[in-house]
Amino acid sequence: MLKDETLGLLRQAQAPLSGEAMSRALGVSRAAVWKAVTALRSEGYTIDALPGRGYRLSASPDLLSPGELVRPGRRVGGQVVYLDRVDSTNDECRRRAATGAPDGLVVIAGEQTGGKGRRGRSFQSLPGKGLYLSLLLRPDVPLEEVSQLTAWTAVAVCRAVEGLTGLSCSIKWTNDILLEGRKLCGILTELGIEGETGALDYVVAGMGINVSQTAEDFGELAGVAVSLGQCLPAPPRRAQVAGALLEELDRLAGRFPAARADYLAEYRRRCATVGKEVRILRPSGEVRATALAVDDDFSLRVRREDGTEETVTAGEVSVRGLLGYV
Structure with missing residues (x-):
């Protein structure tokens, strides 16, 4: 336009x-x-x-105008679609991917009516309060490397938030960004697989960042969720957050997967789960353990109460904290 x-x-x-x-x-x-x-x-x-x-x-007002975000020639952010309202930016990205949308497409929404998190959980997406953004990539890499993209995205979100605001973020394994011990952002990565060959067609990385919500907006989640506006004198404009995030996502896309060592080292440094007691939630039941370390493939090494150690991946289990830890 x-x-x-x-x-x-x-x-x-x-x-x-x-x-x-x-x-x-x-x-x-x-x-x-x-x-x-x-x-x-x-x-x-x-x-x-x-x-x-x-x-x-x-x-500028607090609007998410593509004209403010598009950077011609850039892989991520060269094409930005903004929708006032959508069921889910991830779902919209997947629909567009199925019709041939290009690598690097970004979909942003002012409101999600069906925002979702891992394992079928819903994600609160209040209109005008947060940044709801999904990125479509078509990397030519093995599936086992694509599974690490959630962790890479977590690092990119932390870098964007800190670069823009100066606030220090940490990561709850595997896909939550924490600010002052409460959840600032959730990340959901979904894959598209070619039916005949089983090869990767695309990957969609979605993220929802709380920008200007208040404790009243969070309601019963006020004790575990936080927004940038609650930690700053005034919240940044959503377009500022989006601009900073697109820069980091573009950097990620250009370095994935060659710069794994760099992102792994930062993920380990930021991971707030290590050293904490956790609950490993499997269909067969709950196991209590202590998180020991993030392994080279971004999986989590834990020690059970009986002393045995094992490595768990995000695709296998859900890890939640004990003792009030998010």
């Missing part, structure tokens, strides 16, 4: 842009540029008109 393209130009400009320069860059008339600027102003963007110099973007 011309409005998004206009916003993209203004966002990236280092100096005011004249209407003539913008019309040349966009291949449209100056009147069309003026209409796009007017439409952006009506949405809450503050765009100054400086006599003899041009247009300058000076303030």
Whole structure:
């Protein structure tokens, strides 16, 4: 859309842009540029008109406009789809993957009506309060390496949040991001497999980051969930969080799986599960153990109460904490 393209130009400009320069860059008339600027102003963007110099973007509302997020030529973020409301960004990504959507596609929603977590659990997705984002990748790697993408994504989320806010995050094995001991973000990775060959077709990594929720928004989850706004003087704009996250996801996509040692070392450093008592939940029942270490494949090594050790993977079990640990 011309409005998004206009916003993209203004966002990236280092100096005011004249209407003539913008019309040349966009291949449209100056009147069309003026209409796009007017439409952006009506949405809450503050765009100054400086006599003899041009247009300058000076303030932005808390909207998730693709024009603010798209970076042409970038693998992740070169194509961004925004939907006001969707059942699940993961499901939307999978639907688009089935019809040939490209590697690097990003789907963002203002609200999810059917947000989901691991093992069929629901994910709270209040409208306008969080960042609900899914990434489609088509990596040419073995399935056993793709299974590690959740852990890589957890590191990318931590880096994005810390780079933007300065807040220090940790990771609850395997897919939850913690801030001040409470859940800030959940990650769900889903695969698409070719029916005839059994080869990987695509992988979708979905994440939901709490941005501006209050304790009242969380309700009965207030003791275990947290938002960025609760830990900062004011919450960042969702587009700022999305922009920082897309940069880290683009970096991840370019380095996966060659940089495994780098992401593994950081995952281990951030993992808050190691040293904690955990419950290993299997269909056959619950086993109590102590988390010992994250192995080279991002699996979790544990010691049972009888002293025996074993390695568990996210696909096999669900690990939950004891003694009030999330």
